[in-house]
Amino acid sequence: xxxxxxxxxxxxxxxxLLRRYTHEEFCELPDPGDRASYELIGGYLFMxxxxxxxHDDLDTRLNKSLVGFVLNHDSPGEVYHPRAAIYIDDxxxxxDMMYVSNELRAKMGERRTSADIVFEYLSESTRVYNQTxxxxxxxxxxxxxxxxxxxxxxxxxxxxxxxxxxxxxxESVQYxxxxxxxxxxxxxxxxxxxxxFAGLV
Numbered sequence: 001x002x003x004x005x006x007x008x009x010x011x012x013x014x015x016x017l018l019r020r021y022t023h024e025e026f027c028e029l030p031d032p033g034d035r036a037s038y039e040l041i042g043g044y045l046f047m048x049x050x051x052x053x054x055h056d057d058l059d060t061r062l063n064k065s066l067v068g069f070v071l072n073h074d075s076p077g078e079v080y081h082p083r084a085a086i087y088i089d090d091x092x093x094x095x096d097m098m099y100v101s102n103e104l105r106a107k108m109g110e111r112r113t114s115a116d117i118v119f120e121y122l123s124e125s126t127r128v129y130n131q132t133x134x135x136x137x138x139x140x141x142x143x144x145x146x147x148x149x150x151x152x153x154x155x156x157x158x159x160x161x162x163x164x165x166x167x168x169x170x171e172s173v174q175y176x177x178x179x180x181x182x183x184x185x186x187x188x189x190x191x192x193x194x195x196x197f198a199g200l201v
Contacts, residue, residue, distance in 0.1 A: 018045045023089055037082075041137050043090040051076040051096075052123035053153055054200040059097060061196055062119060062149070066099060076102035077116065086141060088113050088179040093137060096121050099186070114142040116185050122150045135159070139168050145185045148171070154197045 004190060013019040020043030029038055035050035059081070067079050069100075082094040098115040099111075108114065108193050120130045131148060138146055139161055146159040158181055165193040175181040177192050182190040 012045070014045050014047065014121065015071065021045055021090070023087060023092060027090055037094065039094065039134070040087075040090065040092040041133065046129070046133070048094075049125040051121065052125060055096070055121045057200055058121050058149055058151060058196065063097060065191055066097070066186075066189070069186060070099070073186075073188065075101070075186055075189075076103075078105070080115075082145065084112070086112055086115055086118075086138075086143075088141070091137065091141070093134060093141075097140075103198060116143075117145040117147065117183065118143050119147045119149065122148055122152070124152075139170060145183060147181070149196070151197065151200060154193065156191065156193055156196070157158070158183070160184060 021040055022043070023040070025064075026038065026040045026045070032038060032047065037048045037050075039046045063079065063081075063144050069075065070077060070079065078100055080095075080098050081102065082096070084098070085092055085094045086098070086105065087093070093113065095118040099117040100112065101116045104116055105112075115138075120126075120134065122130055127150075133147040135146060135148070142161075144161065148157040148159070150157070154177065156175045157172050158175070159172045162169055162171045177193060179193050180190040181193060
């Protein structure tokens with residue numbers, strides 16, 4: 001049996017029963033390596049594995065569509081990718097992509113505490129986290145629209161915040177083969193499910 005020693009410096013804990021982090025402490029954590037990253041939710045630390053294919057292809061296609069719409073329509077705002085983040089005192093999340101309108105940016109000031117639209121690309125390693133913990137954190141942070149792109153089922157799920165039984169919740173619409181996913185926040189912008197996933201393994 002081999003005994004593995006834990007380093008005494010930069011000890012990192014993923015259980016909130018042992019330790020919760022401030023944003024300042026989170027920013028001082030060493031890089032986890034292997035293209036992974038950390039995220040922080042309510043002081044709780046989460047390890048996020050690196051993205052799986054076809055993450056980059058989906059991002060490129062969706063980015064072209066979104067940026068093209070923003071530039072060609074009366075939709076002033078910016079499109080961001082990691083390492084751009086949404087963060088407050090004890091929470092730090094990096095969406096795969098997000099759209100922030102100039103109006104929202106002016107309200108937030110220097111710190112980006114929310115976004116108009118957030119996009120997450122689901123993979124085997126991040127699916128449950130993105131659909132539950134991370135999605136509900138976006139809800140709590142006031143994100144107006146959430147797109148979950150699933151390359152396995154070849155579907156796009158678009159969520160909007162509602163109130164159910166006096167609690168914030170997501171209302172979801174799922175788009176599949178032959179359909180077009182539509183945005184309520186950017187009225188007129190829509191994405192063909194077939195075109196988004198065409199030729200991807």
